[in-house]
Amino acid sequence: MFKINYYSKDNLLIFFLVLAISAMAITPLFSIIISLLKIFFLNSSLDGKFLFEYIRNSFDILFFVIILTSIFGIIPSFLISFFSFWGVNFFKYALILSLAIPPYIFGYSLSSFFENYGTAYSLLKFFSPNIGNNLTLNLSAKTMTIISLSFSLFGYIYLLSMTTFNNQLGNYIEMSKTLGISKFRMIKSIILPLSRPAIFIGISLVAMETLSDFGTASFFGISTLTTGIYNSWFIFDDIQTSNLLSIVLLGFILFLFYVENKFQKKKKFHDSSYKSKKIKPKELKGFYNFLAFFVCFLIFFISFIFPLLQMIYWSIIHSNYFYNFDLLALNLNTLFLILTTSSILLTFAFLCNFGNRLLKNNFLNIISNLSISGYAIPGILISIAVITIFSTISDLLNIELKSVFIGSFIGLVFGYFFRFYSIAFNGIKSNYLKINYQIDESGYLLGLSKVKMFLKVHFPILKRNTFFIFILISLEIIKELPITLILRPFNFETFSTKAFEYASQDLIEAAALPSLFLVLWTTILILFSSKYFLKK
Amino acid sequence: MFFIISFVLFFSIFQSSLSNEINLYTTRHYEADYEIYRKFQNITGIKVNVVSGKSKPLEKRIIEEGKNCKGDLFFLADAGRLYSAEKKNLFQKIKSSLLNEKIPTHLRNDYWYGITKRARIIFYNPEYINSEKIKNLNYEDLGNKEWNDSIAIRQSNNVYNQSLVASLIYNLGEKKTSEWLENFVNNFYKTPMGNDRAQILAVAAGEAKLAIANTYYYALMLSGKKGKSQQEAAKKVKPLFPNKNNRGTHINISGIGVLKHSPNKINAIKFLEFLVSEEAQIHLSKNSFEYPIVENIEIPEILKLISKEFKEDKDTPVEIYGKFQTRSFNLMLEKKWN
Incomplete structure (x- = not known):
């Protein structure tokens, strides 16, 4: 068997590189924990009852969003x-x-459509001029937040349930048909239990996005854990409490990570069993169709x-705003950020995964697994961590690093690195696991170098x-707001910062026009890779 | 990879090597501001580089950048935020007789200068309320029983609301303000939600009787820039300037200060002086519908029309908003103003 020589020069180099990259990715977590320690010496502005309210609101929203996204995700994927x-065939991709x-x-969109004298009113007025303003949907802020999150996040559950329905269930369904099992029992005892792990991963993704959502909850004015983080800092000037809240949030999210990991392990087992047959869809007729x-x-x-x-309606009605945008610069900025960040993230992720595979070192493994924590930390705290880390290093070493890292492209890319490294690392890891170790061993025996x-x-x-992981990272970067807002250099705008400003x-x-461009980018990227989305 | 890194390095070094320029941090997002920056460049040849964002993260960035901070100026909406930046030692004192002469004393201090102002006033729908009956209304009256289930106002985490309550703490004392808040919050027509404009719309639609909002939102709707339906709604609503028989209506400012380690201090002061020039003041007022800070500047017709009864509270120095903001937010939360 091929043995690792830990003391060979290149192995040591790989070891330290992997260690350095992974350790770097964990620094925001440490930075938050360290600043949190100070809380014991300071009075927190946070009253216990507010914390309770934040947690309650977060849970209320989480609960309903999970239920709604499951319905919106599972029902169409089941039908399709x-x-x-x-x-x-259209809906398969369109959803x-x-x-x-x-x-x-x-x-x-939701709030402006239904508000007093909003878009719904304007449209109806166009067709019947005498209409009064009594169209407002009197939904509570919480309901609107839940609806917005559910309709924009159900895609995760849809995608994951599509893949299990299509890739894993064919054989079982064929078998149960041969055995003459009733439809109801088939759903209850075969389809549901077998697709549960994948659906659960989808739910945990939805849960993470919901818990760390700031934009929607703050727009509708709901106090959640994440908006609490902002409030305690913005109004009470108390960044310690922000950190405390973010650790509570992080606790929830790491728990979800853990559950997801557990299910992913189980899923691997299912995956490797057979190549599945395609399901023959049943044709629906008449009313059911x-x-x-x-x-x-x-x-x-x-x-x-x-x-x-x-958004199109606004862009047309208020076309005068069109001249406010330097569209070329905005598009180039977006392209530049996507290419730089994803190439760095992918390079690091390849290196760490390769190193872990080669060295099989437990310590490295633990560190690399922790390195994905950035995804669970709200963007605003990541950017604060970036600023704090570089200014601390700069002060400690007495070298001028601040102008290189704070308010520069490099700092911005670092921010994205901390936040999105997990997508690159986990994405590559899950595919690396599919490559049999024996391939490596025979390769080395044949005298292949590591490179x-x-x-x-x-x-x-x-x-x-x-390519698929590149698309996933790009989607996140295009939509990202707080890190870009805080860490960007002078005169640097993206579609999301522009939309936010307006x-x-x-x-x-x-804000409609930049939002429209943002959606155009994300739509093109999704369409480009829709096949991967459904095959993964 | 190497290529990309060197490209990025080159780009960021290139960015900071231009000289005839000033670097501005701002929490204001108005397009009119960007036009002012361009005007300034056309006149003086000094380029204005901008990072916009929220106040606290920008504060944090400036603090951590320390002596290496490239920023020259910090432009903030709300006097309380100016106070917060001042207390964190972000600004330096500057000398400019021009600024001192043009900006009234209660709207500036040694570290920062007000550039525009806005009033936080009451809106009502004359279809439902007799104008005569409420013409002498004060903020203090909004706690009265007759306004039960009537008042539309946005949430307590809004800084303009905190400043309004801070001004009440300064004028009435904490105890009275607290009692007033209790009744005031009870008079809300529903749990606060949405921005200032949404409150005005609720009054236009007859859902609430009184709304509290900043003047420029109303002017913006009235101007038609937000579309015909919004203009139609605004026309149903009338503005009311409270406390006109005593200390005057609560106002707030957007203001700017020169940062402590400003590398281009002379240019920064030039820019400040440009902001209070007639040209800049007219432009800002015309486009953002704020009031000019400099007196006797021509304001747009719409603003004239709505401000006939505007009597400004000149007795309450705006910097006290900062002093009392945390206390006011605590009180608001205590009285269940969400």
């Missing part, structure tokens, strides 16, 4: 996988597009077409999926 009806709309943009079409259409319409139309092993053996296998001065109609 097992039945054939009007537009089934992923909901992921292109950030929840806060959905929130803007229409019903299935209608359900999918409704979800697609509300989640994607509705906010899109609202060659990676370039000639691993990379060609991982290549296809790398929305925060109550010119949502002017």
Whole structure:
């Protein structure tokens, strides 16, 4: 068997590189914990009863969002996988597009459409001039937050349940048909239990996004854990309490990570069992055909077409704002950020995964697993951590690093690195696990060097999926707001910062155009990779 | 990879090497501001580089950058935030007789200068309320029983509300303000939600009787810039300037200060002086519908029309908003103003 020589020069180099990258990725977590320690010596501005309210609101929202996203995700994926009806092939891809709309943009559309004298009123007025203003949907702020989050996040559950329905269930369903098991029992004892792990991963993704959401809850004015983090800092000037709240949040999210990990391990076991057969969809006729079409259409319409139309409507009605944008610069900035950040993230993730695979060192493994914690820390705290870390290093070493790292592209890319490294690392890891270790051993026995092993053996296998991970990272970067807002250099704008600027001065109609471009980018990226989305 | 890193390095070094420029941190997001920056560059040749964002993160960034801070100026909406930045030692004192001459004393101090002002006033729908009956209304009256289930106002985490309550603490004392808040919050027509404009719309629609909002939101709606339906709604509503028979209506400012380690101090002061020039003041007022800080500056027609009865509270120095903001927010939360 191939043995690792830990003391060889290049292994040591790999060891330290992996250690350095992973350790770097954990620094925000440490920075928060360290500043949290100070809380014991200071009086917190936070009253216990507020904390209770924050947690309660967060849980209320989480609970309903999980229920709604599960309904919106599982029902259409079930219909699309097992039945054939009007537009089934269209909806299969169209429903992923909901992921292109950030929840806060959905929130803007929802509230402006139904507000007093809002878009709904203007539209109806156009057709019948004598109409009064009695169209407002008197929904509470919490309900609107739940609706916005549910319609923009259900895509995760849809995608994951689509993949299990299509890739794993074929054989079982065929078998149960041969055995003459009733439809109800088939759903109850085969489909549900087998697809549960994947659906659970989807739910945990939804839960993470919901818990760390700031844009939507703050727009509707709901005090959640995340908005509490902002409030205690912005109003009470108490960054310690912000950190405390974020640790509570982090606790929840790490718990979800843990659960997800557990299920992912189980899922691997299922995966490796057989190659599954494709399910033959049953053709729906008449009323049922229409019903299935209608359900999918409704979800697609509300989640994607509705906010899109609202933005197009504003962009046309208020076309004068068009001249305020330097569209070329905004597009180039977006492209530049995507390319730089994802190439750095992917390089680091490849290196760490390769190093872990080669060295099989427990310590490195633990550190790399912790390195994904950034995804669970709200963006605003990541950016504060970046500023604190570099200014501390700069002061400690007495070297001028601040102007290089704070308010520069480098600092910005660091911020993205901390936040999104987990996507790159986990994405590559899950595919690396599919490559059999025996391949490595025979390669080394044949005298391949480590570099060659990676370039000639691993990379060609991982290549296809790398593109998919690149798309995932890009989607996040395009939609990202707080890190960009805080860490960017002078005169640097993205579509999301532009949209935010207008929305925060109550010119949502002017925010429509940058939002539209943002959605255009994300839509194109999703369409480019829709095949990967459904095959993964 | 190497190429990209060197590109980034080059880019960021290039960014900071230009000289005839000033660097501005701002929490204001108005397009009119960007036009002013361009005007300033056309006149003086000094380029204004901008980072906009929320006040506390920008504060944090400036503090941590310390002596290496490239920023020259910090532009903030709300006097309380100016106070917070001042207390954290972010600003330096500057000398400019021009600024002192043009800006009234209660709207500036040694460290920062007000540039525009806005009033936080009451809106009502004359279809439901007799104008005569409420013409002498004070903020203090909004706690009265007759306004039960009537008042629309945004949430307590809004800084303009905190400043309004802070001004009441200064004028009435904490105890009276607390009692007033108790009744005032009971008079809300529903749990606060939405921005200032949404409150005005609720009054236009007859859902609430009185709304509290900043003047420029109303002017913006009235101007038609927000579309016909919003203009139609604004026309149903009338503005009312409270406390006009005593200390005057509560106002707030946007203001700016020169940062402590400003590398381009002389240019920064030039920019400040430009902001209070007639040209800049007219431009800001015309586009953002705020009031000019400098007196006797021509204001847009719409603003003239709505401000006939505007009597400004000149007795309450705006910097006290900062002093009392935390206390006012605590009181608001205590009285269940969400």
